[in-house]
Amino acid sequence: MTTTDYIQWTAEAIRGLVRPNILNVTPYSSARSEFQGRADVLLDANESPFDNGMNRYPEPLSTDIRNLFAAMRGVHADKIFIGNGSDEIVDQITRVFCRPGVDAVHALPPTFGMYKVAAGINDAEFRAVTLQPDFTIPVDALKETWDDASKILWLCSPNNPSGNLMDAAVVEDLIRSFPGIVVLDEAYIDFVPEASFVPRLDEFPNLIITQTLSKGWGMAGARLGAAYASEFIVDLLRTIKMPYNINVLTKAAALEALAAPQRMHDRVDLLVSERKRLEQALGELDIVDHIFPSVTNFLLVRFTDSDKVYRYLLNEGIVVRNQSYQPNAANCLRITAGLPAENDALISALRALNSPQR
Ligand SMILES: Cc1ncc(COP(=O)(O)O)c(C=O)c1O
Structure with a gap:
């Protein structure tokens, strides 16, 4: 990392960043x-x-x-x-x-x-x-x-x-x-x-x-x-x-x-534990190449063939977000943690796709 000259911001300097017409x-x-x-x-x-x-x-x-x-x-x-x-x-x-x-x-x-x-x-x-x-x-x-x-x-x-x-x-x-x-x-x-x-x-x-x-x-x-x-x-x-x-x-x-912030906290806790459960279950599948570490309510997952997985899930009525067009996200799908039953549906669908008979 290069050595950094830190900027000391004055009020005047911050003002100088604003589009002049907005100030008027x-x-x-x-x-x-x-x-x-x-x-x-x-x-x-x-x-x-x-x-x-x-x-x-x-x-x-x-x-x-x-x-x-x-x-x-x-x-x-x-x-x-x-x-x-x-x-x-x-x-x-x-x-x-x-x-x-x-x-x-x-x-x-x-x-x-x-x-x-x-x-x-x-x-x-x-x-x-x-x-x-x-x-x-x-x-x-x-x-x-x-x-x-x-x-x-x-x-x-x-x-x-x-x-x-x-x-x-x-x-x-x-x-x-x-x-x-x-x-x-x-x-x-x-x-x-x-x-x-x-x-x-x-x-x-x-x-x-x-x-x-x-x-x-x-x-x-x-x-x-x-x-x-x-x-x-x-x-x-x-x-x-x-x-x-x-x-x-x-x-x-x-x-x-x-x-009622406790309701939010309880739901956040549930979603975090569901994200971890998804991470564990998806990590066992051969069609999954990599799961990026997440602190959120979603996972970015690299599959061996994301287009095939995406189309298959859509056919099963399960919609995830295709991110494979994004830089450094080739073959990646973004999967949001849902309700436990929804996550169960995703896990079983992916397990079925992963099974050697397919
Ligand atoms: C990083 C980030 N910022 C902002 C937003 C938009 O949030 P809002 O619903 O408040 O417009 C999103 C929505 O997906 C997001 O992922």
């Missing part, structure tokens, strides 16, 4: 944020007065949800942004920092696909450096790719689709040395909470951490993600967000789920 945007002012005090009769927002639980616009900043995340993660609520899934936050971060046609983002495939999509939408250059065959970060090769156009470095830990955590010392070195914003995507952190960088957020002015209710919390359909960052960065995300990005139905479901 005045956020939309919603009806309800324009008064304070009693609100017995609401005739200010052209809503319908008939109460059906969703006739009023949602509170724009999702304050009640931010307060729950703040208490749970030990972060001030002003350093938390709530998005319509972390997908929305990926796009917003790209939009805030990248001047179209000028700036660049960096990512380490095989990884989550939305970083590249958001770069494409926002006309940011996408610079990819492939992870090493064991899915660790090639630090020196990565550092060679960044320059004055570099605005965002996407790090995904645990990484999708490989399932591994990135080394914390490497992550720290990259946050300290990257000349822009480092986004640490912790979508799968509920499966390995002790690895989160959120407790260290205040050490790094150029760090944004994203998390989601879609994985451990089991609420992918509700669409709710969180970003943790400095108040300055959170304010920028608030400035460009759609006024009511989190709807009232999602909020109600999220508040209920966040009030």
Whole structure:
């Protein structure tokens, strides 16, 4: 690894990373944020007065949800942004920092696909450096790719689709040395909470951490993600967000789920033990070449012939994700841990395919 000059970020330098036009945007002012005090009769927002639980616009900043995340993660609520899934936050971060046609983002495939999509939408250059065959970060090769156009470095830990955590010392070195914003995507952190960088957020002015209710919390359909960052960065995300990005139905479901974290922990524990069971059972099959170590609710598995396995499983009504087109993932399928009976079905199907009669 090359010796590193660590960057000392001033507030002015962070400000200098932002697209200049974004600094001049005045956020939309919603009806309800324009008064304070009693609100017995609401005739200010052209809503319908008939109460059906969703006739009023949602509170724009999702304050009640931010307060729950703040208490749970030990972060001030002003350093938390709530998005319509972390997908929305990926796009917003790209939009805030990248001047179209000028700036660049960096990512380490095989990884989550939305970083590249958001770069494409926002006309940011996408610079990819492939992870090493064991899915660790090639630090020196990565550092060679960044320059004055570099605005965002996407790090995904645990990484999708490989399932591994990135080394914390490497992550720290990259946050300290990257000349822009480092986004640490912790979508799968509920499966390995002790690895989160959120407790260290205040050490790094150029760090944004994203998390989601879609994985451990089991609420992918509700669409709710969180970003943790400095108040300055959170304010920028608030400035460009759609006024009511989190709807009232999602909020109600999220508040209920966040009030009962033990249910999440119990399900995470079950899924982790199911992942281990899958790992054990699949490891005994000749058609399995390698199982990559995972700390998540899924496994990346290299088969001797992934296309054949993929087609066979589809024919059995079992859908997994084909990753064989991804760099360093030839012949790999990504398999999510399901309910015990679903995992039993997968194991028996694969055992049948593995049997010498076929
Ligand atoms: C690494 C990673 N980040 C983010 C997401 C998207 O999460 P959300 O449902 O919050 O948009 C996913 C979804 O698969 C993911 O794997």
